[in-house]
Amino acid sequence: MLNKAQVRYCLDTMGEMFPDAHCELNHSNPFELVIAVALSAQCTDVLVNKVTKDLFQKYKRPEDYISVPVEELENDIRSIGLFRNKAKNIQKLSRMLIEEYGKEVPRDRDELVKLPGVGRKTANVVVSVAYDVPAIAVDTHVERLSKRLGLCRWKDSVLDVEKTLMAKIPKDEWSVTHHRLIFFGRYHCKAQSPRCETCPLLEVCREGKKRMKRKEAN
Numbered sequence: 001m002l003n004k005a006q007v008r009y010c011l012d013t014m015g016e017m018f019p020d021a022h023c024e025l026n027h028s029n030p031f032e033l034v035i036a037v038a039l040s041a042q043c044t045d046v047l048v049n050k051v052t053k054d055l056f057q058k059y060k061r062p063e064d065y066i067s068v069p070v071e072e073l074e075n076d077i078r079s080i081g082l083f084r085n086k087a088k089n090i091q092k093l094s095r096m097l098i099e100e101y102g103k104e105v106p107r108d109r110d111e112l113v114k115l116p117g118v119g120r121k122t123a124n125v126v127v128s129v130a131y132d133v134p135a136i137a138v139d140t141h142v143e144r145l146s147k148r149l150g151l152c153r154w155k156d157s158v159l160d161v162e163k164t165l166m167a168k169i170p171k172d173e174w175s176v177t178h179h180r181l182i183f184f185g186r187y188h189c190k191a192q193s194p195r196c197e198t199c200p201l202l203e204v205c206r207e208g209k210k211r212m213k214r215k216e217a218n
């Protein structure tokens, strides 16, 4: 596991590599962000942005989503994986926002996770991106990176990863680190082909060292 100085080194290096890391899901208000993140499960941000370009023109408020038959909404998002389930959840979520939250997206993570289709990761993205509340959403990139680098243990659950990162990273850097880890995982330390040879974190990365050793042996 990385020591304090090594964690600092990783954070600073990722900051230098991706100073402008940000949420890549297009949205113009918290409600659109909730819809975009709900659509993004097992789907790329690029595809979600393609779909929400028209979707957010047609549906602006929770009322708009429940004013159409679910089949119509399914049709509007059908290029996205799990579209039937997602359409159903978006309508349920919209109804709940109207009936229980005065049409506003709650700012509290514990309230957000009560919305259909909104898990802890989505709630963390929404509070940090829409409301500037420090949070670390653990998606597939954050989990992979944290484990490869030795910020966490291989056997850690997603919740363990979140807790460990919160303990090791200063609170005022949680949200930006979440984005930087995602950019680092998306554009540098990819799942199938991490760029260890040119990685500035190689000297502290247990996975990178292992991979380089294997390469040299071959």
Ligand code: SF4
Pocket: 148, 149, 188, 189, 194, 195, 196, 197, 199, 200, 201, 202, 205, 206, 207, 208, 209
């Ligand atoms: S050394 Fe390799 S595995 Fe480690 S962070 Fe860099 S690219 Fe990823």
